[in-house]
Amino acid sequence: xxxxxxxxxxxxxxxxxxxxxxxxxxxxxxxxxxxxxxxxxxxxxxxxxxxxxxxxxxxxxxxxxxxxxxxxxxxxxxxxxxxxxxxxxxxxxxxxxxxxxxxxxxxxxxxxxxxxxxxxxxxxxxxxxxxxxxxxxxxxxxxxxxxxxxxxxxxxxxxxxxxxxxxxxxxxxxxxxxxxxxxxxxxxxxxxxxxxxxxxxxxxxxxxxxxxxxxxxxxxxxxxxxxxxxxxxxxxxx
Numbered sequence: 001x002x003x004x005x006x007x008x009x010x011x012x013x014x015x016x017x018x019x020x021x022x023x024x025x026x027x028x029x030x031x032x033x034x035x036x037x038x039x040x041x042x043x044x045x046x047x048x049x050x051x052x053x054x055x056x057x058x059x060x061x062x063x064x065x066x067x068x069x070x071x072x073x074x075x076x077x078x079x080x081x082x083x084x085x086x087x088x089x090x091x092x093x094x095x096x097x098x099x100x101x102x103x104x105x106x107x108x109x110x111x112x113x114x115x116x117x118x119x120x121x122x123x124x125x126x127x128x129x130x131x132x133x134x135x136x137x138x139x140x141x142x143x144x145x146x147x148x149x150x151x152x153x154x155x156x157x158x159x160x161x162x163x164x165x166x167x168x169x170x171x172x173x174x175x176x177x178x179x180x181x182x183x184x185x186x187x188x189x190x191x192x193x194x195x196x197x198x199x200x201x202x203x204x205x206x207x208x209x210x211x212x213x214x215x216x217x218x219x220x221x222x223x224x225x226x227x228x229x230x231x232x233x234x235x236x237x238x
Contacts (some may be wrong), residue, residue, distance in 0.1 A: 052091035052123065059146035060130045061087060067153050068183045075200045078183050086186030086194035096123045120170065122178060129175030132167030133160070191231045200237070202229035210234075 018027070045096050050058045061084045071077035078084070090096050098121030107119040120128065134144045137156065141148055145156065157176065165172035185197030188202075196202065199209065208214045209229035217225055230236050 017075075026195055037134060048085060049086045052088055052096070053126070056144060056146075057126065057130045058084070060089075060134060061126075063146040063148075063153060064157065064179060065183050067150065067157055068180060069187055075204055078187055078195075078196060081187060081195055081198075082191075082197040083183055083186035083195040084197075086189055087182045089194050090182065090186075091123050091126070098123075099122055104138070118174060122182075125170065125175055126179050128167070128170045129172075131180075132170060133165075133172075133175070136165065183234055191235055199229045199231060 053061060065078040065083050065087075069078035069083070071080050094100055100238040101116040103121070105119070105120070106195070107117060110117045118125065126161055133156075135150060137143060137145045141152065145153060156165070160172045161173070161180070163173040186193070189195045189200065191197050201207075202209050206225050207229055208217075208225055208227065209232050210232045211227070214225065214227075219222070228236055
C-alpha cells in the first residue's frame with residue numbers, strides 16, 4: 001500500500017440524504033470483548049464474543065464503523081447500534097462464505113451492474129483487508145488502526161475509499177466498499193440481525209418498520225409518519 005495523507009472529509013451529513021435510498025439488509029475465534037477505546041458500545045453486549053473476527057480484526061471493525069457512522073446530532077452511531085455485531089454474524093451466513101454468487105474463474109474486472117466479481121468471499125475480503133490495512137498503519141504511524149486518532153483514521157479511510165491504498169492481495173477500494181456497504185446494511189437492518197438496536201435509523205428516515213398496517217399513509221406524501229417504528233420482534237423506539 002502507498003503512504004499518503006489527504007484532508008479530513010465531512011463526516012455523516014450524507015446519512016439524512018441517502019439512508020432512505022439504501023435497501024434493508026438481507027437478513028469465531030476472537031476472545032476479546034468490545035474495546036472501549038474504539039468507541040462507546042451501548043448497542044453491543046459487553047459479553048459479546050465475535051464468532052468470526054479475531055481480536056485485532058474486531059478492534060479494527062469497531063473503530064472503522066465508528067468513523068463511518070459516528071454518533072452525533074443526528075443520533076446514535078454504528079457502534080452504539082450494534083453494527084459490528086451485524087457484520088460479524090453475516091460472516092457466518094451464505095453471504096459471508098460467498099454462497100450467493102458463482103465463485104469460479106475467470107475473475108475479470110467488470111461493470112458493477114454485472115454483480116459480484118471478486119475471487120474473494122466477504123470473509124476473505126475482511127481478513128485480507130484488515131491485515132494489510134493494519135500493516136500500513138504500523139509502518140506509517142507505529143500503531144494499528146484502532147489505536148490512531150479519529151483524524152488519522154478518517155484520513156486513512158478516505159484514502160482507502162478513493163483507491164489510493166492497495167495491497168498485493170486486495171484492492172483497497174474494494175475492501176472499503178464492502179466495509180461501507182455492510183455498515184449501512186447493519187445500521188438499517190432489523191434489530192434481530194444485530195444492528196439498529198434502538199431503531200434509531202428507522203426513526204431518522206421515518207420508516208415505520210414492521211407495523212401491521214400503515215397503508216393509510218401511502219397517499220400522504222411529505223407528511224411525517226406520526227408513530228414510532230416497530231421491529232419484527234415488536235421492539236419499539238418510544
